Amino acid sequence: MDKILMGPQTLIYPMPALLVGANVDDKPNFMAVGWCGIANAEPPMISVAIRPHRYTHRGIRQNLTFSVNVPSTDMVRETDYCGLTSGSKVNKVEACRFRVFYGKLDNAPLIEQCPINLECKVMHILDLGSHSLIVGRIEETHISESCLTGGKPDVSKIKPLIYITAPAHQYQALGEVIAKAFSIGEELKARE
Amino acid sequence: MDKILMGPQTLIYPMPALLVGANVDDKPNFMAVGWCGIANAEPPMISVAIRPHRYTHRGIRQNLTFSVNVPSTDMVRETDYCGLTSGSKVNKVEACRFRVFYGKLDNAPLIEQCPINLECKVMHILDLGSHSLIVGRIEETHISESCLTGGKPDVSKIKPLIYITAPAHQYQALGEVIAKAFSIGEELKARE
Numbered sequence: 001m002d003k004i005l006m007g008p009q010t011l012i013y014p015m016p017a018l019l020v021g022a023n024v025d026d027k028p029n030f031m032a033v034g035w036c037g038i039a040n041a042e043p044p045m046i047s048v049a050i051r052p053h054r055y056t057h058r059g060i061r062q063n064l065t066f067s068v069n070v071p072s073t074d075m076v077r078e079t080d081y082c083g084l085t086s087g088s089k090v091n092k093v094e095a096c097r098f099r100v101f102y103g104k105l106d107n108a109p110l111i112e113q114c115p116i117n118l119e120c121k122v123m124h125i126l127d128l129g130s131h132s133l134i135v136g137r138i139e140e141t142h143i144s145e146s147c148l149t150g151g152k153p154d155v156s157k158i159k160p161l162i163y164i165t166a167p168a169h170q171y172q173a174l175g176e177v178i179a180k181a182f183s184i185g186e187e188l189k190a191r192e
Numbered sequence: 193m194d195k196i197l198m199g200p201q202t203l204i205y206p207m208p209a210l211l212v213g214a215n216v217d218d219k220p221n222f223m224a225v226g227w228c229g230i231a232n233a234e235p236p237m238i239s240v241a242i243r244p245h246r247y248t249h250r251g252i253r254q255n256l257t258f259s260v261n262v263p264s265t266d267m268v269r270e271t272d273y274c275g276l277t278s279g280s281k282v283n284k285v286e287a288c289r290f291r292v293f294y295g296k297l298d299n300a301p302l303i304e305q306c307p308i309n310l311e312c313k314v315m316h317i318l319d320l321g322s323h324s325l326i327v328g329r330i331e332e333t334h335i336s337e338s339c340l341t342g343g344k345p346d347v348s349k350i351k352p353l354i355y356i357t358a359p360a361h362q363y364q365a366l367g368e369v370i371a372k373a374f375s376i377g378e379e380l381k382a383r384e
Binding site for chain 1: 196235268347367
C-alpha cells in the first residue's frame with residue numbers, strides 16, 4: 001500500500017466556485033465560496049460554510065436570506081476578485097460591473113451575468129468553530145435562457161468554474177465526459 | 193435579461209463524486225455521494241447528505257463514524273456501481289474488488305484504490321426532510337504516495353471524477369486550467 005498520512009485536512013477535489021450574495025445594510029454584496037454542498041432534496045436545500053467575521057455573513061444574519069450564483073469560466077476574474085476583497089472596504093458590484101436583480105425574496109441579490117441563481121432562506125446555522133455552516137432552503141432557481149438546450153439546463157453552455165484547493169490554488173474548466181451515470185456501473189453487476 | 197424561473201431546484205454544477213463508507217453490522221459498505229461539502233476549517237469538518245433509509249446510513253448511526261473516499265476517473269465503473277446498488281442486497285466490496293483498510297478509527301472503512309481517504313467522526317446529524325445532513329470531523333487524511341508531487345497532493349495525478357446532475361447525468365474529468373486563484377482577480381483592483 002502506498003498511502004501516507006496527512007493529518008486532519010479538508011482535502012476534497014473539486015468544488016464548484018460560487019458567488020454567495022446577501023444584502024448588507026441594504027446594499028448587495030457577494031463573496032466567493034468553494035465550500036458549499038447540496039443538503040437536502042425535498043425540500044431543496046443547500047449549505048454554505050462562511051467565517052462569521054465575513055461581511056456577507058453579517059448580511060445573511062440581518063435578512064436570514066442569501067443567494068447562490070454559479071459563475072461561468074468567463075467570470076473567473078470577477079469570481080476571484082470577490083474572494084480577494086471585502087465588501088466592508090470596496091463596492092464589489094461596481095468593480096465587477098455586476099447587474100444585480102431580485103426575485104421572489106426581496107433581499108437576496110442575484111447576478112444577472114451568472115447562468116444559475118438560487119434564492120435561499122436560512123433554515124439552520126451551525127457554529128462549528130472557524131466557520132458557520134448555513135443551511136438554506138432554495139426558494140427559487142433562475143437560469144439564463146442561453147444556457148438551456150430543449151428547455152433544460154445544459155452544463156456545456158453553463159461552463160461552470162471549478163476551484164482546486166491548495167497547493168494548486170487554481171480554477172479549472174470541466175473536461176471530457178468519462179461515462180454516463182446510473183449506467184456504466186451496470187457492467188459490474190455480472191460480478192455479483 | 194434572459195432569465196427563466198425553474199422553481200426550487202438543487203441545480204449546482206459540478207460536484208465531486210465520492211464514495212462514503214461505513215461498517216454496517218461490522219461489514220464495510222460504500223455508497224456513491226455527490227452531495228457533500230466542506231463544513232469547517234478549524235477543526236476540519238465535512239458534510240454529506242444521505243437519505244435515512246440508505247444502508248450506509250444505518251452503519252453511520254451504529255458507529256458514529258464514516259469515511260469519504262475520492263475516486264479517480266479510472267474508478268468510474270466502481271463509483272457508479274456503488275450508486276446503483278444497495279449493500280443490503282449485494283457485497284459491493286467484492287463486486288468492486290475494493291481493498292479495504294482501516295486507519296485511526298477502527299470502524300471507518302477506507303478504499304486503498306482511492307487516492308484520498310478521509311476518516312470522520314459524526315458531530316451533528318440534521319434531519320432536513322428527505323435527507324440527513326451528517327457533519328463529520330475529519331480525524332485523519334490518507335493520500336496515495338503516487339498522487340503527490342514534491343510531497344504535496346497533485347490534482348493532475350488524483351484525477352478526480354466530477355458528477356454532473358440531471359439532465360446530463362454524467363461523469364466528467366477536470367479540464368483546462370483557467371487561471372490561478374487569489375491572483376487573476378487582482379486585475380480588477382484598478383477599478384476600485
